[in-house]
Amino acid sequence: MRAHGLTKRFGDLVAVNQVDLEVPRRHVYGFLGPNGSGKSTTIRMLCGLLTPTAGEIDVLGLRIPEQADELRTRIGYMTQKFSLFEDLSVRENLGFLAAVQNLSKRQAAERIDDLVEQFHFKDRQKQLAGTMSGGQKQRLALAGAVIHQPELLFLDEPTSAVDPESRRDFWEKLFELADAGTTLLVSTHYMDEAERCHHLAILDRGVLVADGSPDELTEQLAGRTLAVSAEQPRRAQKALVAVEGVISVAQIGNTLRVLLAEDGSAHDRIEHALRNAGLTAEVAPSQPNLEDVFVSATRGQAPREQAA
Ligand SMILES: Nc1ncnc2c1ncn2[C@@H]1O[C@H](COP(=O)(O)OP(=O)(O)OP(=O)(O)O)[C@@H](O)[C@H]1O
Ligand SMILES: [Mg+2]
Structure with missing residues (x-):
């Protein structure tokens, strides 16, 4: 994934200013920056959800936003305020997301069995999402974001408001996904999470102010x-x-x-x-x-x- 000169203006505000990024495959790429520095805006442009004011984006060989429809089935996106259906069970939530991604009934059933196993929901398949703890919900949201086995996964502050142990478990899952070939771009405010990334980019007031591995930086x-x-x-x-x-x-x-x-x-x-x-x-x-x-x-x- 590559972006060059990526810029987004909202009226007079330059939310993202001439940002160049290069995210290698299978990397866990961390995105840091103070509140309002443009992390979510950048991620939304990279996903093809928001049209840049200027700049070029190439994601998985596709030109974005022009080819955003083709991209949709190949990426996953877990937002800052991820949403689950609280009155649907774990299995029903995953079933719904599988249908949205056009998985056949059989594919969906197999994939959901795998995910339930991988994400430790075996004893909770019938539990309503609304009754789960914050950390469990977040794990379910991640399972939902990878239901269609995306090549690239965007995670926008996925671990805000969960305890340190849940965050650690969550990161174990992220590395399992990276090992299995997924590229991950993760925004975070936690330095212990930043430490784990292969590569970091820091935004400040829309400008890319640092870029390198944690050791280099x-x-x-x-x-x-x-x-x-x-x-x-x-x-x-x-x-x-x-x-x-x-x-x-x-x-x-x-x-x-x-x-x-x-x-x-x-x-x-x-x-x-x-x-x-x-x-x-x-x-x-x-x-x-x-x-x-x-x-x-x-x-x-x-x-x-x-x-x-
Ligand atoms: N649709 C919009 N219209 C107007 N301004 C916007 C819009 N979306 C974002 N902004 C502004 O752009 C700037 C960057 O916002 P963004 O959400 O990308 O920051 P962020 O780095 O994700 O912050 P946080 O860490 O708080 O999530 C902010 O000043 C925000 O108010
Ligand atoms: Mg944000």
Whole structure:
């Protein structure tokens, strides 16, 4: 799947701005970005549901949106607010989706048997979807999204509001699908999920601001993250956010995690600022993580109003 110069305007708002993407087959491709950065809009254009203002899209060798009808049977799409029929059973929900995808009665029955097994719904086939827990519903929605064995699966924040263990199970399923040959594009706000992706793209205000594997992206921040242990972390944080070259200071327990705009020079200013404030603190280099990558990509260039 490839997009070039992908742009979407809503009136004056440029929701997606000249985005270039390349998603290799069988990859789990993660899509990150603050609220309103254009993730869902991009996904809807890639699925052929929304016409771009400009740009070219090639999905599974089809030109989108022109050939969107042909694409529909080859992709799956699980939306941010996925929907199930609450008053239909697990099996009936899957049966309905199989009919929508034009599976024959026999194909549907076989496929549903497989999915019920794979997604651990054996004892719940007759349970009404409305009575299941959030994590179970989400698992059923995923089973429904792959009923027609799509080559490519779009998942838009599929795991919002489910507990960590359900999220982990869900991701196991995603990797099983990738192993079986499916390409996945997943948007998420969870850094532990981002960590699992083969490749990440970060959007900020419609612009693609970072693109690479989790390791590549964290390596780019080498030398730019510090851990500051101070006796009075709140006061130390106040002193540090004012230092030129400091992008963010986050308190994690009693330690402050400091992200620098560039390697080097800010280090001395930090020691100086802490001394000036009369604070004793220990400043040590630390390993960058994906949260640092996210903050640096979405806050580094133009400071936001709510920046710390
Ligand atoms: N149909 C529409 N009409 C007008 N504006 C829209 C429309 N759809 C989206 N937008 C705007 O486009 C911007 C991007 O929205 P989008 O839903 O793509 O963001 P997102 O990255 O998915 O955010 P979130 O993480 O909150 O889901 C937002 O400012 C949104 O208000
Ligand atoms: Mg969204």
